[in-house]
Amino acid sequence: MDLKFLAIRELIKEADDSLATISEKGGAIDVEDPMAQQLFNALVSAYGKRSALTHGSFNEENSEGYPFIAGFKKFIDSTPDDATFLSLCDQALAQLAASLQQPSARSATGGYVIFMYYSSDVFDYLLIGLVRDKSGVAFDQDLNPTKVIEVDLEKLHQAAKINITTYKEGSDSYLSFIGSRRKGDITHYFSNALGCTDVVPSKKSTSDLIRASEDFCRHYHLEEKQDEIVEDVVSYLSRQREDKQSAYLPDVAQIFDNHLPPEQAEQATGTFSKFANSENYQVSQEFQPHTSTINSYTxxxxxxxxxxxxxxxxxxxxxxxxxxxxxxxxxxxxxxxxxxxxxxxxxxxxxxxxx
Known part of the structure; x- marks a missing residue:
């Protein structure tokens, strides 16, 4: 992984307070600093460990209502540098502060907002995460235990990850989110501030994919091979989850193509992606496999x-x-x-x- 830009800012807001402000502290961080690399690796790892990510896209139909979307497009269309990156961060912070002041976010608190632009394999990503302080223990020079305040890098309270590469390619799914669990879903102030819409929980995506797999077998009279096919699909999802990778609908479609008998190959080859992506199932082209759902089908x-x-x-x-x-x-x-x-x-x- 290659960290290209890093910035840290602070949102100030107390629980049950309607006012959210942006601290003047912080800004761009030298990506060559060893501590910056440690921070980067810790946050990417923390994000990858989450088992309930939600995937979606920008609200393109109402992009005027979400200034971050326009700022993001301007950033990726330019030659990125510290100035353009910090401009994007400022736009995101302004929207997050405004969203934090909505009645639905009254119980939410502020924290440190970390912006990271990096590449991994053949993809470029923008990761925005919210972390907070935690109390720790250290020893002074006389070895007396003392209280210290440190940043809890293992716990991402809110986060958004945008796959810039797949966004440019026109993929249906290029956003993933971590959100507040207190309301039962991810569509809270963080995702709203960044203009995310049509988010689908990974649990639903995983179960809907398996349901689509079973129905596809019945539709094409593959009942005799259904157990074997579904088992292959579940095995694929399990491997992707173990490798902390997304599942891709075209990969699953290839599993079906490999099982099709010659007499059905001409009619059914390459059709599973469209079948699973239809209104009946709404499985995104890319989603994070859900561990508990996979285990139930093992x-x-x-x-x-x-x-x-x-x-x-x-x-x-x-x-x-x-x-x-x-x-x-x-x-x-x-x-x-x-x-x-x-x-x-x-x-x-x-x-x-x-x-």
């Missing part, structure tokens, strides 16, 4: 000498849970519910039981 495999089991973890439950498969830890036994007619007939035939 396969549980068990094998004994005379039998074997292979089922999704979400199918398993305790006794009387109305799950498809119930495990009783008291008797160490399994109960399988809601058997299909086909399975029932197979079992009857195996037992030679007549209707």
């Amino acid at each position: 396969k549980v495999k068990a094998k004994m000498d005379n039998w074997q089991l292979d089922f999704a973890k979400r199918s398993l439950g305790n006794p009387n849970s109305n799950s498809e498969i119930e495990f009783d830890p008291q008797t160490n036994s399994l109960r399988i519910n809601r058997l299909s007619t086909k399975v029932i007939e197979q079992l009857k035939q195996a037992l030679n039981v007549d209707d």
Whole structure:
């Protein structure tokens, strides 16, 4: 990763106070400073560890109402330097301060706003994060413990990350956000100030993608291969999450193309992306996989000498849970519910039981 520009400013606001002000302190930071590099690595790492990112785009239909959007476009269309970068930071701060003074943000507090423009692999990013102080302990020269105030770099209270490269390429999804959990979603003052709209929680994107995968299999009569295909999709999502990478709809479409039989290849090849991106599912071209949702679809495999089991973890439950498969830890036994007619007939035939 290559840090190109770094700036630190401060927003001052107390909880339940309607006034938010911008401190005159701070500004551009020398990116060659070792502490700047440490700060950069810490914030990128903290952002990457979040499991509930929301992805979206700018509110282009009402960009006049969000000055940051125009400032961002001007910045990326120019040759970036300290002056243009600080101008963009000033615009963002002004919008954040204004948004903090809205009634819906009355309980929010200020903090240090860190702006980072950097490149990673083939992508350029703008990361804006809000961090706050925390109390710590240090020793004085006589080794007496003393209270110190330090910046909590491991906890991003609010953050926005813009993939400048994919924005320029016209991607549908190029923004991701961390927001306040107290209101149950991300669309709070931070994302509003930057003009973000149509944000979709990563949990919904992940579950909708898997739902679209199952429906696509039924639509193209791939029921016999459905379990294998969905398992491949879940494995892909799991790998992306472990690598702290986004999931890409074209990658998932390639999984389907690899499973299509020759007689359906001409009709169905390359169609999954459009299928999943339709109004019924609204899966973005890029999103952050959701760990808990992935885990619920992970396969549980068990094998004994005379039998074997292979089922999704979400199918398993305790006794009387109305799950498809119930495990009783008291008797160490399994109960399988809601058997299909086909399975029932197979079992009857195996037992030679007549209707």
